[in-house]
Amino acid sequence: xxxxxxxxxxxxxxxxxxxxxxxxxxxxxxxxxxxxxxxxxxxxxxxxxxxxxxxxxxxxxxxxxxxxxxxxxxxxxxxxxxxxxxxxxxxxxxxxxxxxxxxxxxxxxxxxxxxxxxxxxxxxxxxxxxxxxxxxxxxxxxxxxxxxxxxxxxxxxxxxxxxxxxxxxxxxxxxxxxxxxxxxxxxxxxxxxxxxxxxxxxxxxxxxxxxxxxxxxxxxxxxxxxxxxxxxxxxxxxxxxxxxxxxxxxxxxxxxxxxxxxxxxxxxxxxxxxxxxxxxxxxxxxxxxxxxxxxxxxxxxxxxxxxxxxxxxxxxxxxxxxxxxxxxxxxxxxxxxxxxxxxxxxxxxxxxxxxxxxxxxxxxxxxxxxxxxxxxxxx
Numbered sequence: 001x002x003x004x005x006x007x008x009x010x011x012x013x014x015x016x017x018x019x020x021x022x023x024x025x026x027x028x029x030x031x032x033x034x035x036x037x038x039x040x041x042x043x044x045x046x047x048x049x050x051x052x053x054x055x056x057x058x059x060x061x062x063x064x065x066x067x068x069x070x071x072x073x074x075x076x077x078x079x080x081x082x083x084x085x086x087x088x089x090x091x092x093x094x095x096x097x098x099x100x101x102x103x104x105x106x107x108x109x110x111x112x113x114x115x116x117x118x119x120x121x122x123x124x125x126x127x128x129x130x131x132x133x134x135x136x137x138x139x140x141x142x143x144x145x146x147x148x149x150x151x152x153x154x155x156x157x158x159x160x161x162x163x164x165x166x167x168x169x170x171x172x173x174x175x176x177x178x179x180x181x182x183x184x185x186x187x188x189x190x191x192x193x194x195x196x197x198x199x200x201x202x203x204x205x206x207x208x209x210x211x212x213x214x215x216x217x218x219x220x221x222x223x224x225x226x227x228x229x230x231x232x233x234x235x236x237x238x239x240x241x242x243x244x245x246x247x248x249x250x251x252x253x254x255x256x257x258x259x260x261x262x263x264x265x266x267x268x269x270x271x272x273x274x275x276x277x278x279x280x281x282x283x284x285x286x287x288x289x290x291x292x293x294x295x296x297x298x299x300x301x302x303x304x305x306x307x308x309x310x311x312x313x314x315x316x317x318x319x320x321x322x323x324x325x326x327x328x329x330x331x332x333x334x335x336x337x338x339x340x341x342x343x344x345x346x347x348x349x350x351x352x353x354x355x356x357x358x359x360x361x362x363x364x365x366x367x368x369x370x371x372x373x374x375x376x377x378x379x
Contacts, residue, residue, distance in 0.1 A: 003030030003377050004093065008108055009100040010056035010081060012038030015233055017263035017293050018122060018160075018181055019100055025366060026098065029373045033092065035085055048088040052236070054080040056103050057139060067138040072145040076106035086110070096376050101125060102143050105150040116155035116376045120179065121147075123286040124164050131209055131283040147172050156372045161291040161312045179368050182296040185361035186267045190302040190350035193274070193343055198225050200338070201273035201303065203266055204294050206232040206242040211280050216249050218279075218334040226338065227254040229273060231261050263293075270301035274346050277338070279308040281329040291316075299360045304349030306337050320356040323349045 005026050013019045013036045020041060026032045027043035034040065040047030058067060058075040066075045077086065089111050098118045099108035102125035108117045126143045129135040151157055151174045158179045159165040165176035202215060212230075219228040234242045242257075249255040261269045270276065276298030282288035291312040298305055305323030307313045314325045324341070326333040 003095045005030045005032045005096045005098065006089070006092070006094040006108075006111065007032055007034050007036075007044075007098045007100070008085070008104040009034070009036045010050075010103055011036060011100070012052070013041040013044075014038050015260075015263070017183065017266075018120075020263060021183065021362060021366075022098070022100070022120065022179075022369065025369045025373065028370075029377060030095065033089075033094070035089060037081075048085070050081050050084050050088070054084055056081040057142075064138065067142055070141060070145075072142050073149075075142070076146070077110060079103075082107050096373075099154075101128075102146050102150075105146055105154065109150055109153070117153075118156040118158070118372060118376060119151060119154040121151075121157060121159045121164075121168060121176075123160055124167055124284075124289070127284040127286055129209070130285070131287075155376055158368070158372070161289065163289040163312055164286075167285070167289075177368050177372065179365045180291060180296070180362075181293045182360060182362040182365055183263070183267065183293075183300055185358055185363065186300040188267060188271050188300065188302050188357075190347070190354055191272050191274070193347060196225060197227065198275060198338075198341055198343070198346060199273040200226060200228045200275050200277050200306075201231070201270050201298075201301075202228065202277055202294070203231040203261070203270060203297060204233070204278075204292070205235060206239075206245060207235040208241055209283065212245055213248060214279055214281075214331045214334065215277060216245065216255060217331050218338060219255055220249075220252055221331075221335050222339055224254070227256070228277075229256045229258060231258050231266070231269065233260040263297075266297050267300035270297065270303060273301070273303055274350070275306055275323070275338075275341065276301065276303040277306045277334075279306075279326060279329060279331075279334045280310070281308070282310065296360060296362075299353055299357055302350055302354050302357065304341075304346050304353060306334070306341075308334070316360070320360070321349070321352045322356065323353075 009019045023043040031045045033046040034044040035048045037052045058079045097108045097112045099105050126140050151172045157176045168176045290310045308329045324337045326337045
């Protein structure tokens with residue numbers, strides 16, 4: 001009989017490349033029930049859909065009051081999305097429960113009924129949005145309490161990079177394995193240069209705090225050799241922030257906005273460009289220690305890289321000579337780094353990215369995940 005696996009994610013999995021990759025491996029190991037926002041994703045045998053309008057944190061009036069009073073145990077299962085999830089999963093039994101991010105841990109342990117729980121923490125949960133004051137005051141202590149309570153009793157814990165894994169071990173005493181946000185190896189080659197042009201690209205979520213304004217301002221300050229194409233997933237704000245970015249770029253015909261592309265199609269779409277660019281000031285621990293999806297998407301797309309000096313990305317860029325690490329996190333530093341690029345340097349970096357693409361693919365991360373599944377399912 002196939003193993004019964006529950007995969008919990010308070011995201012739309014179809015637009016969540018990390019969980020999509022995870023789900024493909026779970027489907028190899030058994031019959032997967034997904035519990036998330038959005039439609040049934042590929043790899044799911046049974047899908048339990050949570051209404052996207054239901055928040056996954058206790059944002060009700062009573063919930064906020066309890067967060068303020070640090071009554072964390074009383075709100076673990078009270079968020080509207082969690083209440084609905086409990087209704088959807090009632091009466092079902094599983095051999096393994098996978099919790100994506102800390103906010104899913106209480107629910108995962110509540111429904112596991114003795115089955116092991118795999119907590120994929122992704123990034124550093126207590127500071128997911130610590131640049132936002134209400135989060136810092138109310139949610140950060142709650143996330144810390146959830147991690148302290150549940151991670152020591154979670155059978156396997158994974159995180160996106162070694163720095164964040166070490167933080168979890170240091171603060172909560174749990175062993176943590178690294179599963180990066182790397183995507184599968186793609187059989188692509190660097191695109192040929194366009195004479196007299198350097199084609200910049202950026203992909204990701206159009207959400208505040210990602211410093212997309214800084215990237216747009218930098219390109220507006222560059223000469224006409226440069227263009228910027230943006231492939232952005234609109235946030236759950238009705239696209240208001242995305243529209244603000246468009247308004248900021250208005251009047252500059254070198255800056256183009258495109259519809260979001262499915263994660264599996266992104267490297268091939270980006271392959272037509274020259275340089276993947278991202279500069280993010282370290283407002284939070286996750287910003288400071290970032291090693292994001294887009295880094296690996298740019299690599300598989302065979303783009304040269306220009307990134308801000310975050311240690312995890314900078315280490316890999318210097319190790320493989322993939323591009324330019326900016327001097328600091330300012331827009332001015334980004335302008336200097338980009339304006340110093342020449343067609344010859346771009347071609348040099350793209351060739352190095354091409355050579356490193358296998359090492360920076362998901363091969364080693366899939367091996368870690370398969371080992372976790374084998375251990376937890378007794379295979």
